[in-house]
Amino acid sequence: MNATQDILTHSKICFYGAGSMAEAIIRGLVDTGAAPAGNITVFNRSNAERLAELRGRYGVLTADSEAARQDALLTADVIVLAMKPKDAAAALKAFAPALRAEQLIVSVIAGLSIDTIRQLTRADQPVVRTMPNTSSSIGLGATGIAFSEGLPDDAQRLALDMFGAVGIAQVVEERLMDAVNAVSGSGPAYIYYVMEAMIAAGVAQGLTPEAARELTVQTVRGAADMVRITGEQPAELRRKVTSPNGTTQAAIETLQRLGVDEAFSAAMDRCAARAGELGRAIAEEALGG
Ligand SMILES: NC(=O)C1=CN([C@@H]2O[C@H](COP(=O)(O)OP(=O)(O)OC[C@H]3O[C@@H](n4cnc5c(N)ncnc54)[C@H](O)[C@@H]3O)[C@@H](O)[C@H]2O)C=CC1
Ligand SMILES: O=C(O)[C@@H]1CCC=N1
Numbered sequence: 001m002n003a004t005q006d007i008l009t010h011s012k013i014c015f016y017g018a019g020s021m022a023e024a025i026i027r028g029l030v031d032t033g034a035a036p037a038g039n040i041t042v043f044n045r046s047n048a049e050r051l052a053e054l055r056g057r058y059g060v061l062t063a064d065s066e067a068a069r070q071d072a073l074l075t076a077d078v079i080v081l082a083m084k085p086k087d088a089a090a091a092l093k094a095f096a097p098a099l100r101a102e103q104l105i106v107s108v109i110a111g112l113s114i115d116t117i118r119q120l121t122r123a124d125q126p127v128v129r130t131m132p133n134t135s136s137s138i139g140l141g142a143t144g145i146a147f148s149e150g151l152p153d154d155a156q157r158l159a160l161d162m163f164g165a166v167g168i169a170q171v172v173e174e175r176l177m178d179a180v181n182a183v184s185g186s187g188p189a190y191i192y193y194v195m196e197a198m199i200a201a202g203v204a205q206g207l208t209p210e211a212a213r214e215l216t217v218q219t220v221r222g223a224a225d226m227v228r229i230t231g232e233q234p235a236e237l238r239r240k241v242t243s244p245n246g247t248t249q250a251a252i253e254t255l256q257r258l259g260v261d262e263a264f265s266a267a268m269d270r271c272a273a274r275a276g277e278l279g280r281a282i283a284e285e286a287l288g289g
Contacts, residue, residue, distance in 0.1 A: 007161070008035055014041050026054065078162075105127045134188055143184075144172045145170065202215065
């Protein structure tokens with residue numbers, strides 16, 4: 001074990017919010033051994049059943065009472081903000097007064113800026129803003145990471161190790177975090193949407209749902225791995241599939257005629273803009289303007 005892994009291994013991590021994103025990260029940390037389950041405490045607002053589920057699956061600790069929640073927050077080295085954006089302002093306001101200067105805040109909340117977190121806590125609170133995705137739950141996550149100004153190297157390393165344990169982690173400037181949200185944070189949903197459409201069209205053409213699903217899944221998996229493994233550009237790989245005047249050309253021309261490029265561009269612009277709106281709404285609710 002090297003010294004940097006040591007930091008994550010020995011840190012007490014508190015997950016504030018116990019939803020799908022928290023679980024995805026917890027699973028990666030526990031399964032890879034990047035953080036021992038006994039160092040992870042998780043809580044949500046009031047859903048004891050959900051906490052029991054996480055305890056049973058991963059062996060993590062859960063905080064089931066207000067006193068236990070306060071204790072988990074007070075004793076944590078790292079606090080992961082994993083609640084919905086609409087719950088973030090109230091949660092941050094409630095726990096900020098008890099926060100210690102050295103506690104690292106890691107946020108996965110769409111749109112929430114480092115500046116808002118620091119305004120609610122301390123001007124020099126160590127903060128890592130991230131945008132992961134749900135593929136983290138199978139170790140194939142893609143996370144964008146931005147650091148607060150002056151964040152010490154060991155805190156940067158800890159965050160990179162935490163998200164590296166569940167996939168790849170890409171450091172970006174904070175101003176680009178909404179773009180990361182548009183590409184990889186929400187991205188899995190676009191691909192699922194494409195898969196839904198492919199499966200439905202295959203079934204409409206007579207395939208069984210099972211056959212359409214299997215063929216679609218393997219096609220998407222194979223295409224992603226072709227880009228990853230060959231290192232070639234997607235456009236070049238597409239060219240190799242597309243015989244002149246063949247079937248693929250007929251399909252791609254139809255997609256282009258129907259405006260799929262424009263649809264993706266508009267959807268991703270709207271996604272990034274929505275992240276900005278969510279972030280401003282949290283700041284307004286928490287800071288009053
Ligand atoms: N689901 C996704 O694909 C991604 C989600 N995110 C971000 O992750 C965050 C969480 O999203 P999900 O896990 O999908 O949501 P979710 O709805 O599955 O989980 C939210 C959790 O927060 C808890 N919670 C809410 N208010 C709380 C409070 N005051 N105290 C304690 N717990 C509280 C809820 O009980 C629930 O356990 C969001 O802010 C979202 O922007 C980021 C990247 C990807
Ligand atoms: O839909 C959302 O707002 C969250 C953020 C990125 C993925 N899911």
